[in-house]
Amino acid sequence: MLAARSISKSFSGVQALHNVSVAIGANEVVGLIGENGAGKSTLMRILSGTQAPDSGVLTLDGAPLRLRSARDAARHGVGMVFQEQSLLLNLSVAQNIYLGQEAEFTRLGVVNWRAMRKAALRQLGKIGVDIDVAARTADLTFAARQMVELAKALTLEDSTDRPLTILLDEPTSVLARADIDILFARVRSLKARASFVFVSHRLDEVLEVSDRVYVMKDGQVVGEYGAEKVTAPQLHQIMVGRGLHSGYYKEAQQASPRAPVLLQAKALGVSGAFRNVDLAIREGEVVGIAGVVGSGREELTRALGGFLPQTSGSLKINGDIVRLTSPEQAVKLGIGMVPRERRTEGLVMFLSIASNITLANLDAAMAHGMIDHRRERAIAEQWLARLRIKAPNVDVACRKLSGGNQQKVVLARWMTAGSRILILDHPTRGLDVGAKEEVYELVRELSAQGVAILLLSDTLEETIGLSHRVLAMRDGEITANFDAAAGQKPAQVDVLRAMV
Amino acid sequence: MSIQSEQAEFPHRSREAADAPRAEQAAAWKKTSMRRLRAYAPVVVLFALCVLIAFANPNFIETRNLIRIANAAAVPLTLAMGTTFIILMGSIDLSAEGAVAIAATTVVLLAANDSNANGFGWWAVLAAVCASGVMGFLSGNIQTGLRIPSFMATLGMWFIGLGVSTYLLGGSAIRLMDPALRGLALTRFLELPLSVWIALAALALAIFIQYFTRLGLHIMAIGGGEDLAELSGVNPRLVRVAAFTIAGFFYGVAGVLAAAQLGQSNSVIGDGRLFAAVTAVVVGGTALTGGEGGVVNTLVGVLIVTVLGNGMVLLGVSPYVQQTVQGLMIIAAVALSLDRLRLKIVK
Numbered sequence: 001m002l003a004a005r006s007i008s009k010s011f012s013g014v015q016a017l018h019n020v021s022v023a024i025g026a027n028e029v030v031g032l033i034g035e036n037g038a039g040k041s042t043l044m045r046i047l048s049g050t051q052a053p054d055s056g057v058l059t060l061d062g063a064p065l066r067l068r069s070a071r072d073a074a075r076h077g078v079g080m081v082f083q084e085q086s087l088l089l090n091l092s093v094a095q096n097i098y099l100g101q102e103a104e105f106t107r108l109g110v111v112n113w114r115a116m117r118k119a120a121l122r123q124l125g126k127i128g129v130d131i132d133v134a135a136r137t138a139d140l141t142f143a144a145r146q147m148v149e150l151a152k153a154l155t156l157e158d159s160t161d162r163p164l165t166i167l168l169d170e171p172t173s174v175l176a177r178a179d180i181d182i183l184f185a186r187v188r189s190l191k192a193r194a195s196f197v198f199v200s201h202r203l204d205e206v207l208e209v210s211d212r213v214y215v216m217k218d219g220q221v222v223g224e225y226g227a228e229k230v231t232a233p234q235l236h237q238i239m240v241g242r243g244l245h246s247g248y249y250k251e252a253q254q255a256s257p258r259a260p261v262l263l264q265a266k267a268l269g270v271s272g273a274f275r276n277v278d279l280a281i282r283e284g285e286v287v288g289i290a291g292v293v294g295s296g297r298e299e300l301t302r303a304l305g306g307f308l309p310q311t312s313g314s315l316k317i318n319g320d321i322v323r324l325t326s327p328e329q330a331v332k333l334g335i336g337m338v339p340r341e342r343r344t345e346g347l348v349m350f351l352s353i354a355s356n357i358t359l360a361n362l363d364a365a366m367a368h369g370m371i372d373h374r375r376e377r378a379i380a381e382q383w384l385a386r387l388r389i390k391a392p393n394v395d396v397a398c399r400k401l402s403g404g405n406q407q408k409v410v411l412a413r414w415m416t417a418g419s420r421i422l423i424l425d426h427p428t429r430g431l432d433v434g435a436k437e438e439v440y441e442l443v444r445e446l447s448a449q450g451v452a453i454l455l456l457s458d459t460l461e462e463t464i465g466l467s468h469r470v471l472a473m474r475d476g477e478i479t480a481n482f483d484a485a486a487g488q489k490p491a492q493v494d495v496l497r498a499m500v
Numbered sequence: 501m502s503i504q505s506e507q508a509e510f511p512h513r514s515r516e517a518a519d520a521p522r523a524e525q526a527a528a529w530k531k532t533s534m535r536r537l538r539a540y541a542p543v544v545v546l547f548a549l550c551v552l553i554a555f556a557n558p559n560f561i562e563t564r565n566l567i568r569i570a571n572a573a574a575v576p577l578t579l580a581m582g583t584t585f586i587i588l589m590g591s592i593d594l595s596a597e598g599a600v601a602i603a604a605t606t607v608v609l610l611a612a613n614d615s616n617a618n619g620f621g622w623w624a625v626l627a628a629v630c631a632s633g634v635m636g637f638l639s640g641n642i643q644t645g646l647r648i649p650s651f652m653a654t655l656g657m658w659f660i661g662l663g664v665s666t667y668l669l670g671g672s673a674i675r676l677m678d679p680a681l682r683g684l685a686l687t688r689f690l691e692l693p694l695s696v697w698i699a700l701a702a703l704a705l706a707i708f709i710q711y712f713t714r715l716g717l718h719i720m721a722i723g724g725g726e727d728l729a730e731l732s733g734v735n736p737r738l739v740r741v742a743a744f745t746i747a748g749f750f751y752g753v754a755g756v757l758a759a760a761q762l763g764q765s766n767s768v769i770g771d772g773r774l775f776a777a778v779t780a781v782v783v784g785g786t787a788l789t790g791g792e793g794g795v796v797n798t799l800v801g802v803l804i805v806t807v808l809g810n811g812m813v814l815l816g817v818s819p820y821v822q823q824t825v826q827g828l829m830i831i832a833a834v835a836l837s838l839d840r841l842r843l844k845i846v847k
Binding site for chain 1: 712714715717720721723724728729730731732733734791792
């Protein structure tokens with residue numbers, strides 16, 4: 001049995017874990033849930049040996065355990081499947097599975113590849129998947145790579161006689177439902193040979209696969225439940241501490257849009273992507289676009305963000321006809337884009353919060369042709385308070401913030417830039433329910449202040465719940481236009497029918 | 501409806517799920533074929549170059565000229581073997597010229613020469629290779645221990661090597677008088693000078709290291725992603741020090757061959773060799789980002805560089821133009837070999 005006792009850990013003044021104790025029994029699947037920033041990932045990193053706790057101990061079968069590295073953890077039977085996949089794409093499947101553990105195939109430094117491939121095939125057989133072990137990992141689908149990760153974690157079985165504990169850090173966040181089912185089936189069948197810790201912010205998934213669930217909040221464990229004794233809404237309530245109410249999407253706060261049209265597209269098109277798009281967004285209006293992959297809605301947002309030049313039709317911003325040719329021009333016209341990939345597209349992760357907020361409008365922080373850092377920080381501090389961004393100060397690098405707080409920084413940037421039109425591309429992706437709710441609240445606030453918002457979202461429910469109007473797209477064309485005023489939301493099936 | 505159950509209830513999710521793998525596979529297949537095409541591009545270039553030059557000047561394919569090419573390729577090939585391992589890790593090694601100078605000077609000063617009374621023969625060769633290996637070992641430790649980028653660490657080692665060897669030589673050229681060592685360049689076996697055979701042995705050793713040893717795998721792993729490799733239990737520090745030491749070893753062998761070919765060591769013995777080695781590695785198709793390519797690519801790269809140089813001499817191209825062409829070639833090689841569209845930002 002692997003256990004953590006009274007673990008505490010802090011990073012640059014923020015207490016990430018405070019007196020956390022968890023235990024993982026033999027052949028048990030333990031769920032670990034909590035908001036972003038609740039300390040789940042930190043706890044996982046400590047359990048997997050990649051970070052040392054400030055205080056507290058890990059124990060294995062009652063004996064204290066000090067892990068110095070991932071390798072050390074592996075020796076004690078603790079393996080981890082990472083959220084961002086940890087396979088090396090330039091190596092073969094077999095090489096990845098046994099990376100760092102080649103010793104058993106190596107004599108005098110020479111590796112017996114054939115034996116390694118055979119062993120890798122056996123590992124993949126354990127989880128019942130058929131993947132070419134000689135293939136380059138880069139050529140595999142994402143789902144297949146996840147299976148390889150799992151097989152890799154299971155190789156620990158051969159190198160230790162300890163029972164295995166495998167940590168799965170948000171393994172489902174990048175998988176389609178069908179692949180999630182496969183993964184869960186594997187976890188269930190492997191329970192006989194290993195314990196699992198399963199981290200996810202999708203509560204129903206956690207309940208589906210776990211025997212027992214720990215709930216974390218603000219760096220502490222606030223609850224421990226048998227999975228059959230608790231429901232997703234209950235867990236949600238414990239997790240965010242504010243409870244799940246009917247007004248999840250803050251419908252009551254949905255303000256009516258004003259008259260002026262900020263963005264108007266007439267028969268807009270990008271050849272090969274979408275055509276004949278008529279779209280008008282008024283001040284304070286949230287327009288959601290529903291559509292499957294390939295419907296053209298992604299390309300539409302990219303065109304409106306200035307990333308993809310239009311090939312037909314016309315576009316009016318604030319009443320003037322414009323032709324967008326670059327993101328820079330779009331920003332100048334007051335269009336702000338909140339991209340889907342926060343880490344790579346939304347923020348400069350190693351720059352401070354203050355620098356990220358003023359990035360799109362440095363003029364606001366300029367004095368006498370130079371950046372006035374006092375002014376920059378003052379602007380940032382104001383947003384820190386207004387958007388309730390959790391950070392010790394505005395000099396902290398954005399990579400140290402949780403996902404929800406990062407998203408708020410992106411929004412603060414566009415507000416500083418004076419954007420009147422925001423394109424929200426999956427603004428709640430990767431966020432847990434609590435952070436999502438805060439984003440919804442911000443969307444309402446912005447809308448009430450007259451910002452026009454174009455919304456793309458992961459779920460239809462979110463799209464409908466947040467929008468004043470919902471457009472359905474299919475095969476590059478708008479197929480339906482639903483009014484979604486508060487209290488008169490369209491039914492999901494109707495929107496769906498227009499999408500597929 | 502529960503807030504978290506949306507995926508299960510929407511058919512479009514399952515349609516996405518069904519389409520995604522197919523699209524992903526098609527994309528992966530396209531990627532694979534593109535990669536194959538790129539992998540063979542250097543060979544095609546080498547072949548085309550040979551055909552073009554042979555047409556322009558049939559002397560090119562005379563045995564005598566081919567031997568000349570092999571001889572000219574010997575030192576760059578040995579050097580580039582070392583550089584390949586460093587570039588495979590995504591690092592860069594600028595110390596080649598300094599290491600060559602140290603090795604050449606060591607061998608000349610310890611073997612029979614016209615400056616002192618030493619005459620250690622083959623022991624001098626061993627000492628030279630070790631001296632260069634130690635430089636690599638130091639580069640590796642400076643990089644990993646002091647956490648200095650390889651670019652700066654090896655830039656420093658380059659000049660340390662040059663400075664030390666010039667000091668040892670007293671600023672002049674010292675001749676190598678040991679007949680056995682001179683024989684490395686002069687004695688022929690099957691028409692080819694021994695230095696060519698030694699370079700081929702170096703190639704064989706490099707192939708062995710890259711494709712058959714754990715170290716070779718770990719070098720590739722670090723090039724593919726050092727942090728990920730570390731999580732899997734690879735010790736990047738050890739691998740880096742080992743790779744730089746091995747590179748130093750290859751530079752040492754190259755330095756000895758250079759001294760044997762020139763019959764002396766002087767302060768400019770390394771000049772231009774770094775450029776040749778890096779060009780060969782890059783032209784061969786090894787990615788500067790690390791993790792892609794290898795020593796076999798480098799063989800092709802060395803041949804391209806050498807054949808082009810030889811061809812330009814045969815065609816009477818001015819040496820200054822030759823340099824310019826080589827400069828253009830290295831830029832063109834990187835431009836063609838990288839999937840630059842995927843690199844959104846260039847540093």
